[in-house]
Amino acid sequence: MTRLLFIRKKLKLFLVCGVLALVYISISFRILTFLKSESLLVKFERNKMEHVLWTAQHKDIHLPQTFQTGLNDIKGNKSKYSSNSSYTKNVTNLLHILPADNDILNHDTTTQFPRSVVKTARPQNEANNTDVNVARGSSRVDAPEQVHHNDSTPRAAPNETLFLTGTYFGRLGNNMFIYAAVVGLARALKRVPIFKDGYLMSNILQISHVNRNIDTSKWLVEKQIKYATFEQNLTTLPKTNVSIYGALQSWKYFENVQDEIRREFTLNLTLQKERDAVLAAYRSRLQNHVLVGVHVRRGDLLEEVYVRWGYGVANKSFFANAFHKMRSLLPGQNITFLVSSDDMPWCKNNLDDPSVQLLSNGSTEYHFAILSGCDHVILTGGTFGWWIAWLVNGITIYYEDFVRKGSNLYKGFSEEDYYPSGWIGLKN
Secondary structure (H helix, E strand, C coil), X not given: CHHHHHHHHHHHHHHHHHHHHHHHHHHHHHHHHHHHHHHHHHHHHHHHHHHHHHHHHHCCCCCCHHHHHHHHHHHCCCCCCCCCCHHHHHHHHHHHCCCCCCXXXXXXXXXXXXXXXXXXXXXXXXXXXXXXXXXXXXXXXXCCCCCCCCCCCCCCCCCCCCEEEECCCCCHHHHXXXXXXXXXXXXXXXXXXXXXXXXXXXXCECCCCECCCCCCCCCEEEECCCCECCCHHHHCCCCCCEEEECCCCCHHHHHHHHHHHHHHCCECHHHHHHHHHHHHHHHCCCCCEEEEEEEECCHHHHCHHHHHHCECCCCHHHHHHHHHHHHHXXXXXXXXXXXXECCHHHHHHHCCCCCXXXXXXXXXXXXXXXXXXXXXXXXXXXXXXXXXXXXHCCCEEEECCCECCCCCHHHHECHHHHCCCCCEEECC
């Protein structure tokens, strides 16, 4: 009997140890998964931090205290971040310009936008509640401190010149959207567009609305809510100098000044000469030769954090479809597809069409210049390729699922506001 009791105790102890071991393994797996997810988020933040730091240090804008604390942590090389921290939430909002602000403010200045652009504005919470509270993962993201109008807002004296500016962030294509939109809005509102500098555009384009001596630190800040949607509330502004804070990724903001934007976005003379020499060499090879610029965006978009956020990447079948479609629209033409990408090895292995030519290694400026001098464009997505296509102004074929429907990224995205009418969307 005593031996039987001893065996029972041993069995109970064994079972308890087994359960504890399973619990330990489960918890360890969850911790490792969490840490992996956090490391991806940290990598994402660090990849973009150069732009955040530049904005904070060189632009006259006010940042929330939590954001400033985060910047100080970066400067101090601190490595502990949390996806739930106020700092990370504010970084995300600065990068994507999707604050949870549903106020539609009524101002007293009328616009002169084309009839095809201006629509009756609806409060964001009536149109779609999910547009107001944009989420990262499963939790709501707090927006940076909001700017509210009150009686203390400085007003311009009668006949005083009013200015309009914006805040740069991101890379070249993002900068170009902000610049073009500010010029378009300023012209419609009879204001003067002005920027303290050209940032990434300065070494490529012949932009002119720059004044390094202007002080925008006390200007009223108006925020865009959805990064790639034409927002009616930005077409009416208070009678004071204004700085617009947003990505402004819609052609409708500058539809009224297309000729001016094309002049502003003329390549500098050095790049023009280099581009013309390269393209002339290609064109001389065949009769009835048509050059189609192809921009393939992959790179960082393959990382898990971007996939979860809502970015899509075109595969081999998309290019087969796009090449076939382009040929059907250009019968009897000898076509060369000039390819630029952040993943040239993939292009070499997958774009095996005999008419494909991979551009040689070169700077961002070089590839932008070459592709923007082509006759037509195929792009997978991204603002870099978007601007190449807009400047070419020929046939444009784009990857339709670059922004995945139903994703967090899609909440701020309007296809009709982002893609000009006439552009052709294709899927994989």
